[in-house]
Amino acid sequence: MDALVVDHAAPGLLRLAPVPDPSPAPHEALVRVAAASVNPGEVRALGGAPAGSVHGWEASGTVVAPAADGSGPAAGSPVVTVGAGGGWAELRAVPTSLLGAVPAGLPVDHAALATLPVAGGSALRALRDSGPLLGRRVLVTGATGGVGRYAVQLAALGGAEVVATARDAAAADELRRLGATAVLNDPSELDGPVDAVVDTVGGPVLVEAFAALGSDGTLVSVGRASGRDAVLPADALLGDRSRHGRTIRTFFLLDGRPGLDRDLGRLAALLGRGELRAAVDHVVTFADAPAALAAPRPGKLVLLAHGPDGPSLAR
Ligand SMILES: NC(=O)c1ccc[n+]([C@@H]2O[C@H](COP(=O)([O-])OP(=O)(O)OC[C@H]3O[C@@H](n4cnc5c(N)ncnc54)[C@H](OP(=O)(O)O)[C@@H]3O)[C@@H](O)[C@H]2O)c1
Known part of the structure; x- marks a missing residue:
């Protein structure tokens, strides 16, 4: 061959x-x-x-x-x-x-x-790691990217209110069509806390996203597309003002967890039925x-x- x-x-x-x-x-x-x-x-x-x-x-x-x-x-x-x-x-x-x-x-x-497998599979599993979706507010950073686009769509399909961040304001309409209810330039523009974050950007974006996380929320760090260090200010880990119990969780798609075959089949079904759109x-x-x-x-x-x-x- x-x-x-x-x-x-x-x-x-x-x-x-x-x-x-x-x-x-x-x-x-x-x-x-x-x-x-x-x-x-x-x-x-x-x-x-x-x-x-x-x-x-x-x-x-x-x-x-x-x-x-x-x-x-x-x-x-x-x-x-x-x-x-x-x-x-x-x-x-x-x-x-x-x-x-x-x-x-x-x-x-x-x-x-x-x-589907890497970007869609990572989006699906990172969202699952972030906790329940129905009725919760979920932030997806780097939403124009491969993982981000699928994360926006899957979070919306799961019943979340999805806030997306994108550097390029021209991407906002497309991200709204995929299911985002709000599209921001970066997480510092959020008007209130989110329950969960799927972060693909890392660096200062991760720091801002973590600051926006409400009590018991989870930030899943899927990637570091910015290539920048995430430097948390001294008080970023304080558990005051309804920000206690927050978690930063690392992620690896091929971590050996069972059920990836079923997840990939489900994603393929969503794509085939037109409920998920590929770029x-x-x-x-x-x-x-x-x-x-x-x-x-x-x-x-x-x-x-x-x-x-x-x-x-x-x-
Ligand atoms: N842990 C795992 O198992 C796993 C699995 C899959 C992916 N990943 C990682 O996850 C990350 C995303 O993957 P992907 O396939 O979605 O990549 P991608 O398609 O290149 O998307 C990257 C996203 O990050 C944004 N971005 C890049 N630099 C930025 C910056 N300095 N500030 C703000 N936004 C920035 C891009 O915005 P623009 O559109 O404006 O450029 C784009 O939305 C990568 O680091 C990848 O290696 C990890």
């Missing part, structure tokens, strides 16, 4: 190259990849990845060989997958615990599905991925394993 392998001397640190087909373990399904989406963390990880390794955390595709242990969906099932690598390839062997099946009868849009800003084939990663553009990049003419990829 062909795969995007790490090459530290190549543009975008990637090269499309022939590699041996993966050999699935008994608990792994073999999936023919249709599309993969690109996350900021995996682009950062490219620099430290071993040369020759197959990169890529998430991919959508179709099961070609079900897991030998009987777990997971049957051959022919459309699926979304996640893992620490191996997604940017024509074939991926993936544990069935890290694979969600698209429910039968729903439309299958592989480019949209490919954006796909740029689409290129695997062959064009090194150039696309060498000259990154804002927005969500999706890589298609095959161009419109089928599986023969120019190298």
